[in-house]
Each structure stands twice: as C-alpha cells, then as structure tokens.
Amino acid sequence: MSNFDIKNESLAEGGRRRIDWAAREMPVLSQIKERFLKEKPLKGLRMSACLHVTAETANLMRTLQAGGADVVLVASNPLSTQDDVAASLVLHEEIPVHAIKGEDNATYYKHIEAALAHKPQITMDDGADLVSTIHKSHRELLPDILGGTEETTTGVIRLRAMAADKMLMFPVIAVNDAMTKHFFDNRYGTGQSTLDGIIRATNILIAGKVFVVVGYGWCGRGLAQKARGMGANVIVTEVDPLKALEAVMDGFTVMPILEASKIGDIFCTMTGDINVIDKNHFEVMKDGAIVANSGHFNCEINIPALEKMSVEKRLVRPFVDQYRLKDGRLIHILGEGRLINLASAEGHPASVMDMSFANQALSAEYMVKNYKTLEKQVYTVPTDIDTAIAALKLKSMGISCDVLTEEQVHYLNSWESGT
Structure with missing residues (x-):
C-alpha cells in the first residue's frame, strides 16, 4: 500500500x-x-x-x-x-x-x-x-x-x-x-487527561495553585472537579448564568475572567469559542502564568496578540513556549494553544x-x-x-441494574392515577 x-x-x-x-x-x-x-x-x-x-x-x-x-x-x-x-x-x-x-x-x-x-x-x-x-x-x-x-x-x-x-x-x-x-468522555476523560497534559508539560505541583477553568460545560466541570481533587484553588469563569450558578452551587469560586486573570497561576480554556483569553487578560496576568487550552481549536487563546506584546519567545520545555513581555513578565503557553491533553499527553x-x-x-x-x-x-x-x-x-463491568415492572411501565404512561 x-x-x-x-x-x-x-x-x-x-x-x-x-x-x-x-x-x-x-x-x-x-x-x-x-x-x-x-x-x-x-x-x-x-x-x-x-x-x-x-x-x-x-x-x-x-x-x-x-x-x-x-x-x-x-x-x-x-x-x-x-x-x-x-x-x-x-x-x-x-x-x-x-x-x-x-x-x-x-x-x-x-x-x-x-x-x-x-x-x-x-x-x-x-x-x-x-x-x-x-x-x-x-x-x-x-x-x-x-x-x-x-x-x-x-x-x-x-x-x-x-x-x-x-x-x-x-x-x-x-x-x-x-x-x-459527553457525560463520560467530556467530564471524566477530558478532566483527567487535561490535568495529565498540563502536568507532563510542566511538571508543576497542582496543589495550592490558583487554577482558572474557563467555561463550565461538561469538560469544564470535569477539569474543575479533578483540579480541586489535586488540591488546587479552583476559579470558574462563565458567560452563561445557569452554568455560573451551577459552578457556585458545586462549591467553586466564580468571577469574570478579567478578575481571575489577576490572581490565576494556571488557566485552561474549555469553551469552543474564540479569544476567550485575550490581550487585556495577558496584560494583568501574574509573572509565570501558565495558559493551556482543552477546547479543540487554538483560537480560544489569542496567541497572535500575545506575540505582539512580547519581546522574546523561546521553547523552555517540550510543549512549553515562554513569552517575555515588555515589562519583563513571563507567560507560558502550553502545546501551542492546542489540545493539551493530546499535545503533551495521550488523550482520554x-x-x-x-x-x-x-x-x-x-x-x-x-x-x-x-x-x-x-x-x-x-x-x-x-x-x-x-x-x-x-x-x-x-x-x-459486571454491574446490573433494575428493570421496570409491567405495573410501573403502565403507571408511568398513564394519567388517571392521582393522589
């Protein structure tokens, strides 16, 4: 062939x-x-x-x-x-x-x-x-x-x-x-494999870090859960009030991304949208911030804007590009902004x-x-x-579950029975 x-x-x-x-x-x-x-x-x-x-x-x-x-x-x-x-x-x-x-x-x-x-x-x-x-x-x-x-x-x-x-x-x-x-793949798979990719690329300790999850869809839910499980202080940013409320009720801190940009150590986008981390966010990030994406396309991070803001770019580890800004701060982009769970790890x-x-x-x-x-x-x-x-x-998995009886099926499909 x-x-x-x-x-x-x-x-x-x-x-x-x-x-x-x-x-x-x-x-x-x-x-x-x-x-x-x-x-x-x-x-x-x-x-x-x-x-x-x-x-x-x-x-x-x-x-x-x-x-x-x-x-x-x-x-x-x-x-x-x-x-x-x-x-x-x-x-x-x-x-x-x-x-x-x-x-x-x-x-x-x-x-x-x-x-x-x-x-x-x-x-x-x-x-x-x-x-x-x-x-x-x-x-x-x-x-x-x-x-x-x-x-x-x-x-x-x-x-x-x-x-x-x-x-x-x-x-x-x-x-x-x-x-x-989406229930298993996006939540359990993306949650675990994204953390795996970030850790393989950087070899950093997750515990104690401020971890910003951008987007609280099924993927974001999974990553937030896994990051918290490893000891991170997790912040969720959202544009959907229902998902933001869900994140709050799940025990996460929720705030606008511009505010989160000032205090985050690690950022990961999971939205499927464009430029969710943009120039104004890079402008306020801490020295040494780590930015990754697990939302399919690398357009979620405005890398061209970051390049214009930078005076130097160098590869400091496999899949870790270090950008030096004009004020001396360093920002690290993982896996060229592409899916980090597949760029530096093995996916789900x-x-x-x-x-x-x-x-x-x-x-x-x-x-x-x-x-x-x-x-x-x-x-x-x-x-x-x-x-x-x-x-x-x-x-x-060797697991079985119950089956509805005929009586239960009839009850669920009828309207006559009441209190």
Missing part, C-alpha cells in the same frame, strides 16, 4: 502494542466489532475519518474495517497524532493514514485533501474540518455522501450553524451529544473512548440504514443506541 503519509514505518510494532493495550479497556467496542465481523453493515462503503490518531481511534478503525468499510484516516489536530499508531494502522491493518505529529498547517490541509480524494460516502469528523472543506471547495463530492458523524462540541456548533444557514447538504449525527459520550483513557467510539460505530451504521429518511440537519444519537451502549458498558 502506497497511499499514506506517516512519520516512520519502523514505529509500527510499538504502535501495535499500544493499540492492543488500549483494546483491553474497550470492551463495548470489542462487542460491536464481533457483531460487525458477522453482519458487515458497512460493506463496500467508503469512509473518511478526520479524528485524533491515537490507539483508541485505531480500535475504532479496526471496528469499521471489520464492518466492511473502506476507511481512510487523517488527523483532526496537528499535535494529536501518535506516530507509532499511524504506522501500525498502515503496516498491520492496511488502513491508509495521513497524519504526522507536529505537521504544519499546509500539511494538515494536504491530509484533509487526501481524505477527500477517497470520495467518502460517510464522513467521520472531530471538529468539522472535513465537512466544512467539502462544502467550501469540494461540492462535487456531495451527491455521493450519505451522511456523517461529529465527535466534538466545537464541531457540532459549526455544523448547527451551517444547518441554520441552510448550508449543510447532508445529515450528520452529533455523537458529542450522546449521554454516553481507553475505557472512556470505548463509549465515544461505540457511538461513532453505531451512528455510522444507523446513518447507512436510515439516510434516505433523514433531513439535511444535525441529529442527536438515537436514545436506544445511547442506552444500549450504557447497558453494554455496565455488563462489561
């Missing part, structure tokens, strides 16, 4: 060990893979996936391939690729991969083009770059596309904006909105991605079966799929 672009083929054996290790913690996806091998629900379908190229993603690719899909994989973030995993997928699974950790912007979009050259019938996105590129410059592909899936909050926001403008030309399932995805634990990628696999199957009846809009994952994945996860 010659249609691939990876760093080094010699890394493949280490990648296979990493993939197999992750598979041990992905029992739900393993059960789906076994069924896919028998039923081949994706037989002959061309699929292009733009996802983080990790060991967990590799197990999703194995599952899709087992279902009969012809899959191509490219990176959804320039810093999230595990090069040994990419090599193993190419050499051991014969899945074309176009992804190199640290690739520049031109290479990133060259790889997007490679995914589209596959002429996909199903797209699988993490951030909607694949879908947006199709709509902007490859509209000739639209007639053959049945639908797609989207993994992230950021991507779902973009796709819903496209749908609202009547620009979305095929149905997409928002995997991100499944309870078994496999047991978390097990459910996220189970949603991806089953949503792709659902799309193939139902695309003819779906409108050109963004759909949530069907409840029966979400519930089935939760049940499979509980089963794999």
Whole structure:
C-alpha cells in the first residue's frame, strides 16, 4: 500500500502494542466489532475519518474495517497524532493514514485533501474540518455522501450553524451529544487527561495553585472537579448564568475572567469559542502564568496578540513556549494553544473512548440504514443506541441494574392515577 503519509514505518510494532493495550479497556467496542465481523453493515462503503490518531481511534478503525468499510484516516489536530499508531494502522491493518505529529498547517490541509480524494460516502469528523472543506471547495463530492458523524462540541456548533444557514447538504449525527459520550468522555476523560497534559508539560505541583477553568460545560466541570481533587484553588469563569450558578452551587469560586486573570497561576480554556483569553487578560496576568487550552481549536487563546506584546519567545520545555513581555513578565503557553491533553499527553483513557467510539460505530451504521429518511440537519444519537451502549458498558463491568415492572411501565404512561 502506497497511499499514506506517516512519520516512520519502523514505529509500527510499538504502535501495535499500544493499540492492543488500549483494546483491553474497550470492551463495548470489542462487542460491536464481533457483531460487525458477522453482519458487515458497512460493506463496500467508503469512509473518511478526520479524528485524533491515537490507539483508541485505531480500535475504532479496526471496528469499521471489520464492518466492511473502506476507511481512510487523517488527523483532526496537528499535535494529536501518535506516530507509532499511524504506522501500525498502515503496516498491520492496511488502513491508509495521513497524519504526522507536529505537521504544519499546509500539511494538515494536504491530509484533509487526501481524505477527500477517497470520495467518502460517510464522513467521520472531530471538529468539522472535513465537512466544512467539502462544502467550501469540494461540492462535487456531495451527491455521493450519505451522511456523517461529529465527535466534538466545537464541531457540532459549526455544523448547527451551517444547518441554520441552510448550508449543510447532508445529515450528520452529533455523537458529542450522546449521554454516553459527553457525560463520560467530556467530564471524566477530558478532566483527567487535561490535568495529565498540563502536568507532563510542566511538571508543576497542582496543589495550592490558583487554577482558572474557563467555561463550565461538561469538560469544564470535569477539569474543575479533578483540579480541586489535586488540591488546587479552583476559579470558574462563565458567560452563561445557569452554568455560573451551577459552578457556585458545586462549591467553586466564580468571577469574570478579567478578575481571575489577576490572581490565576494556571488557566485552561474549555469553551469552543474564540479569544476567550485575550490581550487585556495577558496584560494583568501574574509573572509565570501558565495558559493551556482543552477546547479543540487554538483560537480560544489569542496567541497572535500575545506575540505582539512580547519581546522574546523561546521553547523552555517540550510543549512549553515562554513569552517575555515588555515589562519583563513571563507567560507560558502550553502545546501551542492546542489540545493539551493530546499535545503533551495521550488523550482520554481507553475505557472512556470505548463509549465515544461505540457511538461513532453505531451512528455510522444507523446513518447507512436510515439516510434516505433523514433531513439535511444535525441529529442527536438515537436514545436506544445511547442506552444500549450504557447497558453494554455496565455488563462489561459486571454491574446490573433494575428493570421496570409491567405495573410501573403502565403507571408511568398513564394519567388517571392521582393522589
């Protein structure tokens, strides 16, 4: 196979060990893979996936391939690729991969083009770059596309904006909105892996630090919880009064980000929006402040503004850029402002991605079966799929739960009974 672009083929054996290790913690996806091998629900379908190229993603690719899909994989973030995993997928699974950790912007979009050259019938996105590129410059592909899936909050926001403008030309399932995805992946996965990335990049002690979590969505909730668990004094900043109130009732200090900027030691953005840490925030930050992002795109931190304010920039540790301001203060940006949990760490634990990628696999199957009846809009994952994945996860953990009796079902669906 010659249609691939990876760093080094010699890394493949280490990648296979990493993939197999992750598979041990992905029992739900393993059960789906076994069924896919028998039923081949994706037989002959061309699929292009733009996802983080990790060991967990590799197990999703194995599952899709087992279902009969012809899959191509490219990176959804320039810093999230595990090069040994990419090599193993190419050499051991014969899945074309176009992804190199640290690739520049031109290479990133060259790889997007490679995914589209596959002429996909199903797209699988993490951030909607694949879908947006199709709509902007490859509209000739639209007639053959049945639908797609989207993994992230950021991507779902973009796709819903496209749908609202009547620009979305095929149905997409928002995997991100499944309870078994955002409840576990965003809260438990992002919470733990973001702290892991910050610690690996800096080797600092979290206990006693003022830790500012920017945004209290599912990801922000998880990070705030984990940072507090490690002894940090956690401040939450929000624009949504309901989420701000929730953070207060959860026991966190809530204040405007400009105020938090004056006292924070560590900042992490988790909003999916642009310039949530901006020039005016950098102007008041303490000397030595550490700034990271775990909200997908690096636009959450206005790095160009910081560069204009600085007289010097140097790499002081892997994934730590130190900016010296004109007044002598130092501000540290982690992982070029990209997803720190994937830039300097390994992303979510496999047991978390097990459910996220189970949603991806089953949503792709659902799309193939139902695309003819779906409108050109963004759909949530069907409840029966979400519930089935939760049940499979509980089963794999050796845990059972109760079932409603016929009497209880009747009571819940009737209105006659009262006090």
